[in-house]
Every structure is written in structure tokens, then in C-alpha cells.
Amino acid sequence: MAPSAADIAALDRAYVFHPFTALKEHERSGGxxxxxxxxxxxxxxxxxxxxxxxxxxxxxxxGYGRPEIAEAIHRQALTLPYYHGFSSMSTDTPALLAERIVRAAPKGMAKVFFGNSGSDANDTQVKLVWYYNIARGKPNKRKIISRARGYHGVTLASASLTGLEGLHKGFGLPLDFVRHTRAPHRLWEAEPGMSDADLVASLAADLEAMILAEGPETVGAFIAEPIQGAGGVIVPPKGYFPAIREVLTRHDVLLIADEVICGFGRLGTMFGCEALDIEPDLITIAKGITSAYVPLSGCIVSQRVWDTIADAGERNGPFGHGYTYSAHPLAAAAALANLDVIENDxxxxxxxxxxxxxxxxxxxxxxxxxxxxxxxxxxxxxxxxxxxxxxxxxxxxxxxxxxxxxxxxxxxxxxxxxxxxxxxxxxxxxxxxxxxxxxxxxxxxxxxxxxxxxxxxxxxxxxxxxx
Incomplete structure (x- = not known):
């Protein structure tokens, strides 16, 4: 006999280690x-x-239950459920997907490195920043500035980038290469009577002061969600990102746009960068690329960063980073079908x-x-x-x-x-x-x-x- 719903719930409480859950409470009562x-x-x-x-x-x-995506996954699983992307090996659906992403992305983007989750993609972004700066002869530009209330994942590096205490407490995080500046959260950060322009100027000045205090020669990148999601759905005031971009350009600091939530339509545009006037050097994607039907993430890399990384490969040998499931053909097939649904509907x-x-x-x-x-x-x-x-x-x-x-x-x-x-x-x-x-x-x-x-x-x- 098939196990009952109560039996399965008991198995869940007994054996499944749940993320972001009050563990003892779940063991007692489940959900x-x-x-x-x-x-x-x-x-x-x-x-x-x-x-x-x-x-x-x-x-x-x-939404749930889209047959177009289920059928695409089924077809791909029967045709080629998996092959890797190491050592120049390729499969067709990731190639088609990467071209579609780059064409839809903000101006200046060139390549897509595929992963499995937003967390691992932001880990990859950290390594790309380090590789890029070492290739330019600036190995000390390793610090990454994030924001209070930012959410960038839960791996060692991405949890450190995250500006939420609950992801640090008990883990000995954040790691020492991460700094956090203020969030553009008007309710708590604006002084009485402060206009949006005044708040933007204050936030940009604080970021610049942090870069100068750390030493611009040690700061490699600034990472930000277009709208901060898990930290409170924080919408920055008008002009915030152009002001931040000006500071970063002045001090030779890359801008990573974490589009894990905002990308693929959440803000009514394909990317949040369009909606908030962001000029990124690197973009992180996940979630909406497949509507979560299959895990998939990506780092979209600008031409400028790509050229430096690719040239360094002539000296360093093969690029020493990647995952067993990078450029997974099944996930790419799901993403292509998902993008078709977004476009057709x-x-x-x-x-x-x-x-x-x-x-x-x-x-x-x-x-x-x-x-x-x-x-x-x-x-x-x-x-x-x-x-x-x-x-x-x-x-x-x-x-x-x-x-x-x-x-x-x-x-x-x-x-x-x-x-x-x-x-x-x-x-x-x-x-x-x-x-x-x-x-x-x-x-x-x-x-x-x-x-x-x-x-x-x-x-x-x-x-x-x-x-």
C-alpha cells in the first residue's frame, strides 16, 4: 500500500533537514x-x-503546471538528459539559451557562465572579480562591498555578501573580504525633511567614504540587487544607481547587478537594470530564468571583463572553475520553454x-x-x-x-x-x-x-x- 499523507509527513519530520526553518519546532509539528x-x-x-x-x-x-515547460523537459530528458561543458565539450540547448540571454541583457554583455543556484552564481562572481583583477596586475583588489539588508545567497562567499545577521549568526560569517554599506531604505535611512536627491547624495557619499577608507586599490566590486528582495523589497530613490555608478567608475570598482529576483520580468521589464538605470559589469541570474521548474543560474559577463579573463587564460591555462552541472542541457531546455511562455503570453x-x-x-x-x-x-x-x-x-x-x-x-x-x-x-x-x-x-x-x-x-x- 502507498504511504498515507500522515506517514509521509512523519517521514519529512524525521529525515528532511529543512532550510531556513526552526528545526526543533519542525520536528515537533511540521508544516x-x-x-x-x-x-x-x-x-x-x-x-x-x-x-x-x-x-x-x-x-x-x-505559474504552476505549464505544460509547455513540462513537455520541453520531457523531450530533452529522452534526447539528452545530461552532458558536461568541461574541456570544450558542448550541448545545444545551453548555446541557444546563452545567445538569447545576451541579446536580451543590458548593453555590453557578452558571455554567460551557467551554474545551479543564485548562491553559487554569486560565489562565481566573487571569483571572476578576483581573476579579473589579478589578470590586470591588481591582485589586492579583492574586497567586495555589499549593502545592509542585501540578500545574495547562503554559500560561504554569498552569505558573507548578504547583509542579514541571521545568515551570519552561528556560522562565523561574514568572511573578511566583505564590507557592508547602507541600504537605500528611505523609511529608516532618510533624515526628517530629506529629499530623495539628498538621500541619494548621502548614500553615494557614504559608499565613496568606505572605498577611500578601505583603499580603492583593495576594493574590487560592489554588488547590489536592483530592488532588495529578502531584505525588505527596498526600492531605491530615483537617481541612486547612476550616482553609485559614478563613484564606482571613479575608483575602478566593478558593479555586479544581482538580478536573481528582478530578472526575467519581475519589475515589468526583462531585467531590473532597465527599470532602474543600472550599468552593470556583471549580472547574476537564477529563479525566473526557468520559473524554478529546474534549477539554473548564470553569471552574465560584460565584454570588457570577458576580454581580460580570456586573455589571462593564455597565460594561466584552462579556466579553473566550474560545476558538474554547469550548462546542463535539461535546465537550458526548461529555460528556453519558460522564455517562450513569457514572450508568447x-x-x-x-x-x-x-x-x-x-x-x-x-x-x-x-x-x-x-x-x-x-x-x-x-x-x-x-x-x-x-x-x-x-x-x-x-x-x-x-x-x-x-x-x-x-x-x-x-x-x-x-x-x-x-x-x-x-x-x-x-x-x-x-x-x-x-x-x-x-x-x-x-x-x-x-x-x-x-x-x-x-x-x-x-x-x-x-x-x-x-x-
């Missing part, structure tokens, strides 16, 4: 066992359904249109709530940041875990949102195929969840009740 998905709806082993307001982890852009336009509806609905539903400090977003991604008081903005004590409580209450109401780490922020990042009605349901049910938690807090701490 939903998701078994099926279609569009933006998920179903668990008990038959309960959920509207997925997060597209998995910001990644199932085209005009999902960039859908992300822009539905995203505007979602942000308007969130602003209307949450904007006046006494426990909401800010509603923000761009394209098909948004956030509601919760505060103990609005004027002046006052954070909740972390021990209250307000956003996780709201996320749990929303889950009980059949909606998946996400409480982001290191801030009381709820994220919204549904698949691009969400309908207007589904967006309205997501917003409405999460508002109900917030009201329920607000009432709990009022009883516990005499905080204002929801209006």
Missing part, C-alpha cells in the same frame, strides 16, 4: 505538505488550497499591469493602518512594513515576531505571503499569471490576518486597534 499546483493555486496533502502570493520564493513567474506586460493593480490595492487596504509604516514596491513585487508607531516610525521589538504572526494568520486564511528576515515586513510576489480577482483575494485575506494580529497585540500590549 503543510504541498502536493499540487496550478496557476497561482497550491494544494496540500490534506486537500487545503492556498493562493501563492510569493511565487514560491519569488521564482515561479509563469506577454507576461512582461502582465507583470507591469497586475503589479500596478497589486500595489494600488495594497496602498488602499494597508496605507492607513495604524501598524503599517510603509507600502512600497515596483512591478510585480511589493511589501508592507509593520511598525509599532507611525510618527515617528518605531519598529516592533523583534521578540514579538509581528510579521511572522501575520504570515501564519494569512496561511490559515489560504494565502501564502512571507515575513522577511530582519524586519517586520510582509512580501508579495505572485506569479505573473495572477488575475485581478486573485490579487484582490490575496490583499483582502492578508488585511484580515493583520487585523486579527493587531487585535492580539492590542490585548497583549495595549497597542492601537485596527481602524
Amino acid at each position: 503543510p505538505m504541498i502536493v499540487r499546483g496550478s496557476g497561482i493555486t497550491l494544494e496540500d496533502s490534506e486537500g487545503r488550497t492556498y493562493l501563492d502570493g510569493m511565487a514560491g520564493l519569488w521564482c515561479v513567474n509563469v 506577454r507576461l512582461l506586460e502582465a507583470a507591469a499591469t497586475r503589479g500596478a493593480e497589486m500595489r494600488a490595492a495594497l496602498a488602499d487596504s494597508f496605507g492607513g493602518h495604524p501598524l503599517v509604516g510603509e507600502v512600497r514596491g515596483m512591478g510585480m513585487v511589493a511589501a508592507v512594513e509593520l511598525v509599532a508607531a507611525r510618527t515617528p516610525a518605531t519598529p516592533f521589538p523583534p521578540a514579538l515576531k509581528v510579521a511572522p504572526r501575520v504570515a501564519k494568520a494569512a496561511l490559515a486564511r489560504g494565502v501564502i505571503t512571507r515575513a522577511l528576515p530582519s524586519s517586520d515586513t510582509l512580501a508579495f510576489s505572485p506569479p505573473f499569471v495572477a488575475t485581478s480577482g486573485e490579487i484582490a483575494e490575496i490583499v483582502g485575506r492578508v488585511r484580515e490576518a493583520l487585523d486579527a494580529v493587531a487585535d492580539e497585540l492590542a490585548r497583549e500590549r495595549a497597542l492601537p486597534r485596527a481602524s
Whole structure:
């Protein structure tokens, strides 16, 4: 007999080591066992359904159950499920995909190095920066500047780049080549009365001061998400990236655009660089390239960086980096089919249109709530940041875990949102195929969840009740 849902849940609690999970709590009580998905709806082993307001982890852009992608994976698995890319060996689907990515990427991009996850891609970016600078005779340019609240992965290097304490605590991180500067987070970083232009100037000046203090001859790159995702869906003020680019150019520092969340339509454009006027030297991609149907990541390398790296190979011999699964033909086939869906179904336009509806609905539903400090977003991604008081903005004590409580209450109401780490922020990042009605349901049910938690807090701490 096939094992029951309860049996499988028990096996999960007994044997699966879950990422980003309260481990002992999971051993005791577990969580939903998701078994099926279609569009933006998920179903668990008990038959309960959920509207997925997060597209998995910001990644199932085209929605669940797309037969076009499943059929492409099936065809490729029967034709050639795997071959490697080492020692000049090639397969066809990665070649077709790399050309398509470079043609869609910002001006000046030349090559794609394929990996398996955003984390390993950002590890690769660090090594590319080091290789590039050693090739130029500048071996001391090894430091990478990231930002507070930035998220770049969980490997040793990429977790160090990440500016979230929870990814460092208990691991002895960050590694010593990483520095963190301020996030462009107006709610907490702008002084009273400060204009966007003033905030941009302050952030750029702080970055330059850090580079000068470290020594420009020791700083190799600056890494940034177009919009900071896991750190709070932080949208930078207008003019931020051109100001940062000017500082980096002045001090011969590369710019890595981490497009793992923003790439392939999340902001209503193919790349976030287009939406935020970013001129990168290197771009990190993952998630939306396959809509997570198959793991795949990539480092898009500019012509300038490629030329230096390739020339160094004449002296160093074969490039000594890569993975067994680099340029995996099955993953590339899934990515090509996914890009076809995005193009054929005009999902960039859908992300822009539905995203505007979602942000308007969130602003209307949450904007006046006494426990909401800010509603923000761009394209098909948004956030509601919760505060103990609005004027002046006052954070909740972390021990209250307000956003996780709201996320749990929303889950009980059949909606998946996400409480982001290191801030009381709820994220919204549904698949691009969400309908207007589904967006309205997501917003409405999460508002109900917030009201329920607000009432709990009022009883516990005499905080204002929801209006």
C-alpha cells in the first residue's frame, strides 16, 4: 500500500533537514505538505488550497503546471538528459539559451557562465572579480562591498555578501573580504525633511567614504540587487544607481547587478537594470530564468571583463572553475520553454499591469493602518512594513515576531505571503499569471490576518486597534 499523507509527513519530520526553518519546532509539528499546483493555486496533502502570493520564493513567474515547460523537459530528458561543458565539450540547448540571454541583457554583455543556484552564481562572481583583477596586475583588489539588508545567497562567499545577521549568526560569517554599506531604505535611512536627491547624495557619499577608507586599490566590486528582495523589497530613490555608478567608475570598482529576483520580468521589464538605470559589469541570474521548474543560474559577463579573463587564460591555462552541472542541457531546455511562455503570453506586460493593480490595492487596504509604516514596491513585487508607531516610525521589538504572526494568520486564511528576515515586513510576489480577482483575494485575506494580529497585540500590549 502507498504511504498515507500522515506517514509521509512523519517521514519529512524525521529525515528532511529543512532550510531556513526552526528545526526543533519542525520536528515537533511540521508544516503543510504541498502536493499540487496550478496557476497561482497550491494544494496540500490534506486537500487545503492556498493562493501563492510569493511565487514560491519569488521564482515561479509563469505559474504552476505549464505544460509547455513540462513537455520541453520531457523531450530533452529522452534526447539528452545530461552532458558536461568541461574541456570544450558542448550541448545545444545551453548555446541557444546563452545567445538569447545576451541579446536580451543590458548593453555590453557578452558571455554567460551557467551554474545551479543564485548562491553559487554569486560565489562565481566573487571569483571572476578576483581573476579579473589579478589578470590586470591588481591582485589586492579583492574586497567586495555589499549593502545592509542585501540578500545574495547562503554559500560561504554569498552569505558573507548578504547583509542579514541571521545568515551570519552561528556560522562565523561574514568572511573578511566583505564590507557592508547602507541600504537605500528611505523609511529608516532618510533624515526628517530629506529629499530623495539628498538621500541619494548621502548614500553615494557614504559608499565613496568606505572605498577611500578601505583603499580603492583593495576594493574590487560592489554588488547590489536592483530592488532588495529578502531584505525588505527596498526600492531605491530615483537617481541612486547612476550616482553609485559614478563613484564606482571613479575608483575602478566593478558593479555586479544581482538580478536573481528582478530578472526575467519581475519589475515589468526583462531585467531590473532597465527599470532602474543600472550599468552593470556583471549580472547574476537564477529563479525566473526557468520559473524554478529546474534549477539554473548564470553569471552574465560584460565584454570588457570577458576580454581580460580570456586573455589571462593564455597565460594561466584552462579556466579553473566550474560545476558538474554547469550548462546542463535539461535546465537550458526548461529555460528556453519558460522564455517562450513569457514572450508568447506577454507576461512582461502582465507583470507591469497586475503589479500596478497589486500595489494600488495594497496602498488602499494597508496605507492607513495604524501598524503599517510603509507600502512600497515596483512591478510585480511589493511589501508592507509593520511598525509599532507611525510618527515617528518605531519598529516592533523583534521578540514579538509581528510579521511572522501575520504570515501564519494569512496561511490559515489560504494565502501564502512571507515575513522577511530582519524586519517586520510582509512580501508579495505572485506569479505573473495572477488575475485581478486573485490579487484582490490575496490583499483582502492578508488585511484580515493583520487585523486579527493587531487585535492580539492590542490585548497583549495595549497597542492601537485596527481602524
